[in-house]
Amino acid sequence: MSPKAKKGKNSITPHLRPVARPRSPTPPESPPPRSLPPETMDVTSIRNELLSALRLDVAAMFKAELREALAETLSSIKTELLAFNTELSSSLSAVRQDVASLKSTVSDVELSLSTCTDDIVALRAKVEHLTQEAAKMEDKCDDLESRSRRQNIRIIGMPEDDPNSASAANVSKLLMEAFSLVKEPLIDRSHRALAPKPAPGNRPRAIVARLHYYNDCNEILRKARELQRITLRNMSISVFPDYTPKTARARAAFTEVRHLLRGIDGVRFGILFPARLRITYAGVQRDFTSPEEAKTFIKTLNK
Numbered sequence: 001m002s003p004k005a006k007k008g009k010n011s012i013t014p015h016l017r018p019v020a021r022p023r024s025p026t027p028p029e030s031p032p033p034r035s036l037p038p039e040t041m042d043v044t045s046i047r048n049e050l051l052s053a054l055r056l057d058v059a060a061m062f063k064a065e066l067r068e069a070l071a072e073t074l075s076s077i078k079t080e081l082l083a084f085n086t087e088l089s090s091s092l093s094a095v096r097q098d099v100a101s102l103k104s105t106v107s108d109v110e111l112s113l114s115t116c117t118d119d120i121v122a123l124r125a126k127v128e129h130l131t132q133e134a135a136k137m138e139d140k141c142d143d144l145e146s147r148s149r150r151q152n153i154r155i156i157g158m159p160e161d162d163p164n165s166a167s168a169a170n171v172s173k174l175l176m177e178a179f180s181l182v183k184e185p186l187i188d189r190s191h192r193a194l195a196p197k198p199a200p201g202n203r204p205r206a207i208v209a210r211l212h213y214y215n216d217c218n219e220i221l222r223k224a225r226e227l228q229r230i231t232l233r234n235m236s237i238s239v240f241p242d243y244t245p246k247t248a249r250a251r252a253a254f255t256e257v258r259h260l261l262r263g264i265d266g267v268r269f270g271i272l273f274p275a276r277l278r279i280t281y282a283g284v285q286r287d288f289t290s291p292e293e294a295k296t297f298i299k300t301l302n303k
Helices: 038-148 168-179 214-227 245-252 255-261 291-302
Strands: 004-007 012-015 152-156 187-192 207-211 230-232 235-241 267-272 276-281 284-288
Touching: 038 245, 152 214, 168 187, 168 207, 168 214, 168 230, 168 235, 207 214, 214 235, 255 267, 255 276, 255 291, 276 291, 284 291
Parallel strands: none
Antiparallel strands: 004 012, 152 207, 152 235, 187 207, 230 235, 267 276, 276 284
């Protein structure tokens, strides 16, 4: 039986029991097997028991140290988690307050936008109405201005050498000679067009004259359409109605179309007030307010 080792605090003291020596048996016929001496067996057992006990002590010490380290680590982790939880709670509270404030602000903005949208819709309707009314007023103003110019004529080509060339008396004599009138037409007033005086050699400014009687104005314009360009006193003049700038631009847009119509046989055309081109061909009469539409119609005539 192997000896038992008594564990102390820092040392292990083995307690060995006396081993009774067996009586020598009767020698067998064959030699007995060899065995280790008792001293060797005791040392090996003690060594094994010491190693086992040492392993247990090291494991216990390692477990204790590991348990202490884990306890400290867990304690620090718990402390950090608690601090993080506190900080997170305060942050969440601030975020909730901000979200609540934003919700209130968004609600106010939605209400304001809804009110603004309604106002914009109402204003858009008013603007459209006012735009239509402004267009009507513009047309009425242009019509009134055109009516105020019905007795006006515009004379182009009269040089500006004589400062009195635009006087009413001089213009009256010029019109009587140019159109072979019985007497000088009565002119209320006449003046040069409101533009800077041109340099010598440039095109002179037009003369705007207002006739006292509409019949005289109508007769002069009728003869001017027949004669086109008039040569008088070594100068070439033309007489046209005094239209507003808007009407003059609209009528001038048909200049190219009128040149195209002059090359087609059997076509009669003329511009009606304010700016409407009337074309008569093969007994069919058509009116155009756009030069593009008139050009399209002329292409069909050329075919």
